[in-house]
Amino acid sequence: MSGTAQIGVTGLAVMGRNLARNFARHGYTVALHNRTAARTHELVEEFGEEGIFVPTESPEEFVAALERPRRLVVMVKAGDATDAVIQEFAPLLEDGDVIIDGGNAHFEDTRRREKELRERGIHFVGTGISGGEEGALHGPSIMPGGSAESYESLGPMLEKIAAKAKDGAPCVTHIGPDGAGHFVKMTHNGIEYADMQLIGEAYQLLRDVAGYSPAQIADVFRTWNTGRLDSYLIEITAEVLSHVDAATGKPFVDVVLDQAEQKGTGRWTVQIALDLGVPVSGIAEAVFARSVSGHADLREASRHLAGPTAKPLGDDEAAAFADQVEQALYASKIVSYTQGFHELAAGSRQYDWNIDLGRIAAIWRGGCIIRAAFLDRITGAYEAQPQLPSLLADKGFADEIAAAQDDWRAVTATAVLQGVPTPGFTAALAYYDSLRAARLPAALTQGQRDYFGAHTYRRTDRDGTFHTLWGGDKTEIES
C-alpha cells in the first residue's frame, strides 16, 4: 500500500527541516522522520500551517506514508550516518524508489552507494545542495547526480524548490550519473574557499597597506558589489566588516579568533585534483591558508621573525591602491574559476559523466554561496565554445585579465615588499604566468630526473624518449 506524501525528509536538523518546509510551501505533501521523534513533532507544531506534513515515528511508518515511486531525502551527517540510514531504509523500499542524499558526501562514497542500491533496483541520487539554511528554505542551488530516470520523477519537484536565477531559470539541472552531483558540489566548495581567501587577502591589504578601518573597507566592498565583482560573498563581507561587537564596541572582525575552520570539502577538492593531475593552486592555497591560521603554537613561536616595516599610504594613494586591489581580486578570481572548471572537466572525463560546464555555471547563478553576476559570463563562454579548453582561452576573460595585469602585479609586489601574506593572489598570478611562459624550467627538472634516476626525457626537435649517459661520456641514447 502506498501513502500520499510526494516526498519524505529524514533527518530534521536545520537543513533537513528547512528543505522539508520548502517542499511543503510549494504545495507538496511531505512525510517527516527523525531519529528522535520530538524534532518531527516540533517542526509540525511550529510550521504546520505552511503546508501538508505527515509526521511519522518509525522507518516503516515513514516509508508507508510515501506515494510510489517513493522519494526519500536523507539529510543526515555525511559519512557513517548516511550508510546507517540507507541500511535502515533500503530493505523497506521497492524497485524504482529513489533515495536522495542531500548531505556533503564524498563523491566516491556516492558512487559506491549508487552502485549497491542500483543492484537492488533502487535509485540513489547524491545531491549537492548549496545555500546554507536560508537557501534550503527559500531556494538553494541543487546539484543532483544519479540516473537520468530518477531525474524524470524528481527534477520537476527540485525545479520548484530551487532558487531562480535573474532570468527566472531554476538553479538545478541533472548533473550526470552516480557521484557527479557530489563531485560538482565539492568543487563548488573548493571555489568557495578560494573566493573567500581572495576576499580575505583584499581585506588585509586594504587594512595594512591602505590603512583603512573595517567600516571603510565595508564601504569599498559595497562599491565593488555594484560592479563586476557583484556576488553574495562580497555582499556578506561588507555586512560582516561593518558589524560592531556589542560587548566591546570594537569591530566584530577584531574580536573573532583568526583561526579558520573547515569541514573538509575544500580539502577534498585539492586531494582529488592531485589525483586527477589538475593544478588548482589557488584552491590549494586557500585550504593551506586556513590550515596555517589554525597553527596557533607555530604562529606564536614565529612572532619574532623579521619582516619589512610597513609604509602607510596617504589618502589619495590609498584610494588608488584600493582600485588596484579590485583589479587583482578580479583577475585572481578568474584564475580560481579557471582552475575549478578545469577540475570539473577532468572529473567529467575521468568518470564519464558528460557534465555540461556552461549549465553548471548557470545553476550557480542563484541560491548557492558563490552566486555571482560573473557566472553569466562563464555560461556565455561555454555556450560560445562548448569545448573551451580553459576559461582563460575565452577571449573576453583573456582581455579582462590583460587589462588587469599591471595592477595585479603591482598589488602582489606591494604585498611581498610590505610583508602582507597573499598566497591566493600570488598563486593565481604564478599560474597565469606559467601558462603564458614560452619555456618553463620543467626542461631542467627533466634533465635532473634523467641524471639521478635515468627517468628519460623527450626532445623539442624530434619524437622519441631519450636518456643521457650522465656517468659516462654523456652519449644520448634512445630508449
Ligand code: 6PG
Ligand atoms: C554551501 C556551503 C556549505 C558549507 C560548507 C563549507 O554551499 O552551502 O558550501 O556546504 O558552508 O560545508 O564549510 P566549511 O567552510 O566548514 O568547510
